[in-house]
Every structure is written in C-alpha cells, then in structure tokens.
Amino acid sequence: MIWRSVVGKLWLTIILLVAFVLSILTILLLQFFEDFHVEKEAEQMERLANKVASVIERYDDRDQALDTAWEITDFYPTRVMIIKDEEVNEGRWYSPNAHGLPRISLDVIKGDSVLNKVFTDGETVVKQGNFETATEAAFSNELLVVGVPMQIDGEDHGAVFLYQSLDVIAKTTGQARNLIYIAAGIAIVLTTIFAFFLSTRITAPLLKMREAATQVAKGKFDTKVPMVTHDEIGELSIAFNRMGRQLNNYVTALNQEKEQLSSILSSMADGVITFDKTGAILSTNPPAERFLKAWYYEQGMDEQPGTDIPEDINELFRLVVMLEREQLTEVELQGRSWVVVMTPLYNQSSIRGAVAVFRDMTEERRLDKLRKDFIANVSHELRTPIAMLQGYSEAIVDDIASSDEEKKEVAQIIYDESLRMGRLVNELLDLARMEAGHNELHYSNVHLQDFGQRIVRKFSGLARDREVELKFHLSNSDRMLMIDPDRIEQVLTNLLDNAVRHTPNDGEVSLLITSLEKGVQFNVKDTGSGIPEDDLPFVFERFYKADKARTRGRSGTGLGLAIARNIVESHRGQISVHSKNGEGTVFSFFIPDQPDK
Structure with a gap:
C-alpha cells in the first residue's frame, strides 16, 4: 500500500507541507487583499468626498454645483449625502443615483461617535460597520462611510458623506480570492507531480538497494547495487557494495575456519562434545559418537544424539556451570575406561555452554x-x-x-x-x-617335509615317555617355504612341548602342515585337557600361565607363546588358538609366501 512505502510517505509529506503553507499563505493573502481593498476604497472615497466638497464650496450656483457633484460621483458605486448645516433640517441633498443604496438619516450619523467628529472636530472620518437605513436595500447594511467637513456660505457646519456597501468590495475581493484559490490548486497539482517525481527519483535507488539486500539475505553476497547518482544515495550504494564484499570475505573466512575446525575435530583421536547452556549436545566428532553409541547400546536405547547422555557427564556439566571451572571425571563403559575433561565456554561474561574431551585410556x-x-x-x-x-x-x-x-x-x-x-x-x-622391531630374520627356502619330520623326531622320546602318540601330516610333500627356519622351529618347539606336556597318557598330538594358495598353515593339535575359556584371550601375554596348578619348578617361564606370536608376526603371519575344556587345543599360525629375499 502506498502509505506504507517510502514513495507514498515522502509524497504525502510534501503535499501536506505544501498544502499547509499554501493554506496559511491564502489566508494571509485574502486578509491582505480585503484590508487593501477597504483601505483603497476608503482613500478613493475620501478623495471623491473632498472633490465634491470643493465643488460645492466653489460654485455659488447651488444647482450647478450639485449637478457637477452628481456627475463626478455617478461613476462610482457610492451614494453621496451633502449636509449644509447639521442644526437645521434644510440643506440636505442625496445623489440621485443611489446605486441601490438606501438613505442614512442625519440622526444615525450624529448618533455615531466617529462620524459625528466631522461636525464636532471638523475631521475627516472613515468607518465601516452596520448602519440603520431608512429603507430596504439591495445590499447588506454593512457599509463603508467616509465623511469630510465642508464650509458653505462661510459656515463650518456642513459635511459631505460618501458611503458604499461592503458587498461591492467583497465582490472585488472574491475575484482575488478565486484567483488565489486557482493559483493554490495549480500549485498543489504541480507540487504533487514534482513530489511524485522527486520521491521516485529518490526511492528508485533505495528499491534497488532493497532488492540487493534481499539477495544478500539469501546468501548472495556478490550482489551489487548500481550507483546512478553521485549524492548521498550514491555514497550509500558504494557503502552497501563494500559491505557486501566484506560480508562475502567474512563468510568465506568463517566457512574456512568451520571446515578447518571440522577437519581438526574429525581427525582427533580424542572425542569432543560441545554443549549449550541447557546441556543439549551441539556437535560431536567420530570418537565421541562411538562413545555415545556404546552408551546407547548399553542402555538398550535407540541412537538419539543430543537427547540423553550418561548421568556422570550430566553431573560433570552441572559442576562446570555452577563452579565455572574445568572439571574431570572417569567413566567405565563397555569394558573401556574413558577420562572426561570438561571446560566452560564463555559468551563475553556469561557461560554459554561447555566442551568435553573424551580420551580412551583403556590401552594406557x-x-x-x-x-x-x-x-x-x-x-x-x-x-x-x-x-x-x-x-x-x-x-x-x-x-x-x-x-x-x-x-x-x-x-x-x-x-x-x-x-x-x-x-x-x-x-x-x-x-x-x-x-622393539629389532628381530633380524635369516630367510632360507625350506623343504617343509624334511623340516617337519626333523621337529617331530625331536619330541618322539618325550612323547614315548609320556605314552602320547605323535603324528605328522603334510598336504604337499614337495612344498617349499621361505622362512627363518630357526625361528619357526622355535615356535613349533614351544607349541609341541606344551601339547605333549598337557596331553594325558594314551593321548594324541599332531603337527599338520597345509599348503595354501598364498602361504602355509601350521596346526598343532592335541587331545589334552584344553585351556579354560576365560584364559584364551590372554595366552599370548607375557608370563601368563593357564595351568596355575602346576609347580613352578616344572612349568616354563610364561614367555614362550609371547615370543611365538612375535616370531609369526615378524613373518607377516597370524597366530590363533581354539580350545575346549576336556577336548583339547589347536594352535594355528599362517605364514604367507615371502617375496624373494
């Protein structure tokens, strides 16, 4: 709507201002013209009255003097009243051409304090007002009366009075008023056109600036406003374009900082969670998400980031907000140990949230x-x-x-x-x-048939003494393998010794070597007592012994399997164990084919 736009407001303001000024000016001009006409008419009537008085005083022939006076006043819309002597009833003459004006009696004139001064003081007087007339007139009773003293036959008791209706003056003033109204109307029309033209010229750049601001609000910071003028609006366009460039630079810098911060958070090994002042999650990185997923899984909940966090973290957040300093706690979750350090985030002087760093201390x-x-x-x-x-x-x-x-x-x-x-x-x-990675291997191409038989023969005596059957099987008798024979023999020796010692009488221990496409699989299988399920994850740890009932004198050092694992891994292989109580144990390790050494 037009009154809600800058064009409408500016146009309406100019119109109201001009209309107000023209109204005041019209009132003043009308008053001025009215007063001016009355004053001019009074002066003219005074000159006319003096001329009539002069004619009456000069001519001895009374009739000739009156005819001359009537001729002089006939052209003016006034009526003349000549009084020879105020004290006598004779010697009063009225102009024959009354111009529609009635007669004013001498008593009315003498009863007026102003008009009576003509007789008492011999002054020329002018007065306008309502006067009582003898008959009905075509005009109103509001008259302009001018009186001048006159001497007839050497006497100072005479006077000449001219009066006319103010309606005649009002007609003349009305014409001037109409001209003023016409001029004011033309001025308002011209002002309207000029105001509309000026407002559109002023607001056109502002409309373009509004469109550009809308585009900037949508993220198009490269939008420019054309500079069509060199005034303040043109300078505003330059400032707007400069602001757009600066905003574009700032947004680009912020996006770069955001991407850099996101990359830093994503690449961090520690988990990071930021909270707002209500404790709701604002952002997380992958390690922190893994922590939350583990907690959701433990609580049996669906993944709902930002809704629930562990109570320990909630309590830590409340302490951070209340004490306004860094707090630390430790959380046990899914068998892993997490150390949480939470620090308050400030918005100038108040706390706007907190950031928590989660470090997985399980391995340490x-x-x-x-x-x-x-x-x-x-x-x-x-x-x-x-x-x-x-x-x-x-x-x-x-x-x-x-x-x-x-x-x-x-x-x-x-x-x-x-x-x-x-x-x-x-x-x-x-x-x-x-x-420490200082295990130097001496590779050689080994014939696995001879290699396996030699190791089995080494334990034949021990197996015979313990009444254990010892077996050997190779899937491909021609298979060759690039290994460090001493080290692999050390591994097999350790595994076979453990198998023979843990297998009861009439038991069986087997060394099975299977040739595969990309390497060789070694299996040491026994029918002994087996390894308890709880001990299986730890059998390759240093000094770990599953059989705690055996005396220390007959047991080993507890380092054999740890050394075996390192030897296999140094050959880029893997070692594993499978066992059941009372059914036996199988140690397996895979050695891949090595490139030519």
Missing part, C-alpha cells in the same frame, strides 16, 4: 597393568631361583651337605636354577628385541 591402563604385571612376574620368576641358589649355596658353605653325593645333588640344583635364570633372561631379551 592395559599397558600400565602389563608393565606392573611384567615387573611383578619377573621379580617373582627370579626370586625363586635366586632363593634356591642362595639357600643351597649356604648349605654348601655351612657344610650341611656333608657327603659327596649330597654336594653333587646340591650343585646340580644350583646349576639347573642358574640355567633356568639364563633361559628367562635370554627369553626376555629376545622378546624385548622383537617388540
């Missing part, structure tokens, strides 16, 4: 536990042989072993324990080198 805790267990196991493994060495050495020193046979037995024990300590140290050194 596991490694720390392994380190502690390693130290404890090494200490424990070394304490027994050292104590035995110390005890039997003291027996020799104190001559407790008196006979040569006893001394030889004690010396044999000391020797066995020293060998055991040596094996433990060597295995620890080997394992440390392997885990």
Whole structure:
C-alpha cells in the first residue's frame, strides 16, 4: 500500500507541507487583499468626498454645483449625502443615483461617535460597520462611510458623506480570492507531480538497494547495487557494495575456519562434545559418537544424539556451570575406561555452554597393568631361583651337605636354577628385541617335509615317555617355504612341548602342515585337557600361565607363546588358538609366501 512505502510517505509529506503553507499563505493573502481593498476604497472615497466638497464650496450656483457633484460621483458605486448645516433640517441633498443604496438619516450619523467628529472636530472620518437605513436595500447594511467637513456660505457646519456597501468590495475581493484559490490548486497539482517525481527519483535507488539486500539475505553476497547518482544515495550504494564484499570475505573466512575446525575435530583421536547452556549436545566428532553409541547400546536405547547422555557427564556439566571451572571425571563403559575433561565456554561474561574431551585410556591402563604385571612376574620368576641358589649355596658353605653325593645333588640344583635364570633372561631379551622391531630374520627356502619330520623326531622320546602318540601330516610333500627356519622351529618347539606336556597318557598330538594358495598353515593339535575359556584371550601375554596348578619348578617361564606370536608376526603371519575344556587345543599360525629375499 502506498502509505506504507517510502514513495507514498515522502509524497504525502510534501503535499501536506505544501498544502499547509499554501493554506496559511491564502489566508494571509485574502486578509491582505480585503484590508487593501477597504483601505483603497476608503482613500478613493475620501478623495471623491473632498472633490465634491470643493465643488460645492466653489460654485455659488447651488444647482450647478450639485449637478457637477452628481456627475463626478455617478461613476462610482457610492451614494453621496451633502449636509449644509447639521442644526437645521434644510440643506440636505442625496445623489440621485443611489446605486441601490438606501438613505442614512442625519440622526444615525450624529448618533455615531466617529462620524459625528466631522461636525464636532471638523475631521475627516472613515468607518465601516452596520448602519440603520431608512429603507430596504439591495445590499447588506454593512457599509463603508467616509465623511469630510465642508464650509458653505462661510459656515463650518456642513459635511459631505460618501458611503458604499461592503458587498461591492467583497465582490472585488472574491475575484482575488478565486484567483488565489486557482493559483493554490495549480500549485498543489504541480507540487504533487514534482513530489511524485522527486520521491521516485529518490526511492528508485533505495528499491534497488532493497532488492540487493534481499539477495544478500539469501546468501548472495556478490550482489551489487548500481550507483546512478553521485549524492548521498550514491555514497550509500558504494557503502552497501563494500559491505557486501566484506560480508562475502567474512563468510568465506568463517566457512574456512568451520571446515578447518571440522577437519581438526574429525581427525582427533580424542572425542569432543560441545554443549549449550541447557546441556543439549551441539556437535560431536567420530570418537565421541562411538562413545555415545556404546552408551546407547548399553542402555538398550535407540541412537538419539543430543537427547540423553550418561548421568556422570550430566553431573560433570552441572559442576562446570555452577563452579565455572574445568572439571574431570572417569567413566567405565563397555569394558573401556574413558577420562572426561570438561571446560566452560564463555559468551563475553556469561557461560554459554561447555566442551568435553573424551580420551580412551583403556590401552594406557592395559599397558600400565602389563608393565606392573611384567615387573611383578619377573621379580617373582627370579626370586625363586635366586632363593634356591642362595639357600643351597649356604648349605654348601655351612657344610650341611656333608657327603659327596649330597654336594653333587646340591650343585646340580644350583646349576639347573642358574640355567633356568639364563633361559628367562635370554627369553626376555629376545622378546624385548622383537617388540622393539629389532628381530633380524635369516630367510632360507625350506623343504617343509624334511623340516617337519626333523621337529617331530625331536619330541618322539618325550612323547614315548609320556605314552602320547605323535603324528605328522603334510598336504604337499614337495612344498617349499621361505622362512627363518630357526625361528619357526622355535615356535613349533614351544607349541609341541606344551601339547605333549598337557596331553594325558594314551593321548594324541599332531603337527599338520597345509599348503595354501598364498602361504602355509601350521596346526598343532592335541587331545589334552584344553585351556579354560576365560584364559584364551590372554595366552599370548607375557608370563601368563593357564595351568596355575602346576609347580613352578616344572612349568616354563610364561614367555614362550609371547615370543611365538612375535616370531609369526615378524613373518607377516597370524597366530590363533581354539580350545575346549576336556577336548583339547589347536594352535594355528599362517605364514604367507615371502617375496624373494
């Protein structure tokens, strides 16, 4: 609607302003013309009255003087009243051409304080007002009366009065009023056209600027406003275009920062969650999403990011908001340990939310536990042989072993324990080198038939003593494999020794070598007691022993399977175990074909 637009408001403002000014000006002009006409008529009537008085005074012939006076006044819309003497009733003459004006009696003139001054003071007087007339007139009783003193026959008692109706003056003023109205109407029309033209000229750039602002609001920051003028609006267009360029630069920079921050968050190993001041989730990265999914799974809920979080995190958020400082907690979830550090986010002086960093400390805790267990196991493994060495050495020193046979037995024990300590140290050194990546392999092309038979023969005596049947099978007797034979023999020796020792009498131990397309599969299978299900995930850990009932003297160091795993992995292979209590165990490892060495 036009009154809601800038064009309409500007046009209406100019019209109202011009109309107001013209109205005031018209009123003033009308008043001026009315006063001007009255004043001019009064002056003219005064001159006419003086001329009539002069004619009456100069001519001795009264009739000739009156005829001359009537001729002089006949052309003016006035009526003349000549009074020779105010005291007598004779000597009063009225102009024959009355112009529709009635007679005014002498009593009315004498009864007026202003008009009576002509007789009393000998002054020329002018007055306009309503006067009582003798008869009905064609005009209103509002008259303009001019009176001048006159001497007749040397007497100062005479006067000449001219009066005319103000309606005649009003007619003249009305013509001027009509002209003023016409001029005011023309001025308003011209002003309307000019105001509309001016407002459209002013608002056309503003409309283009509004369209450009709409485009900018839609994200088109490269929109430009054409500069059609060189005034303030043109400068506004330049400023708008500059603002658009700056906004485009700022939005581009913000998008780059946002993408950079998103890339940083996505590539972080730690989880990050940002919260608003109500505790609702604003953004997450992949590790944090995995944490939430694990919690949703544990709670049996559907994935609804941003609706629910663990109560520990909620409590941490409340503490951060209340205390306005960083807080830390630890959450156990799905067997994993998470450390959560939450920091408040500020909006100038108030808190607008918080950011939480989730670090998965499971592996660090596991490694720390392994380190502690390693130290404890090494200490424990070394304490027994050292104590035995110390005890039997003291027996020799104190001559407790008196006979040569006893001394030889004690010396044999000391020797066995020293060998055991040596094996433990060597295995620890080997394992440390392997885990540090310093395991140097010496590859050679090995004939698996001869290789397997040689290893099986090594355990034939032990198997016979324990009444265990030992078997060997190779799927392809011509198969060759590029390996470090000493290291793979070490692996098989460890697996076969464990299998024979854990298989009861009349049991069976088999070494099965299967040739595959991309490598060779080695299986060591026994019919022994098996490994408990709870111990299966840990059998390849250092110092871990599934059979805790066996005495330490007859058991190994607990490093054999850990070393075996490292040897297999150094050959780019994989090792695994499958077992059931009472049904036996199968250790399997796969060695891929190696490129030419």
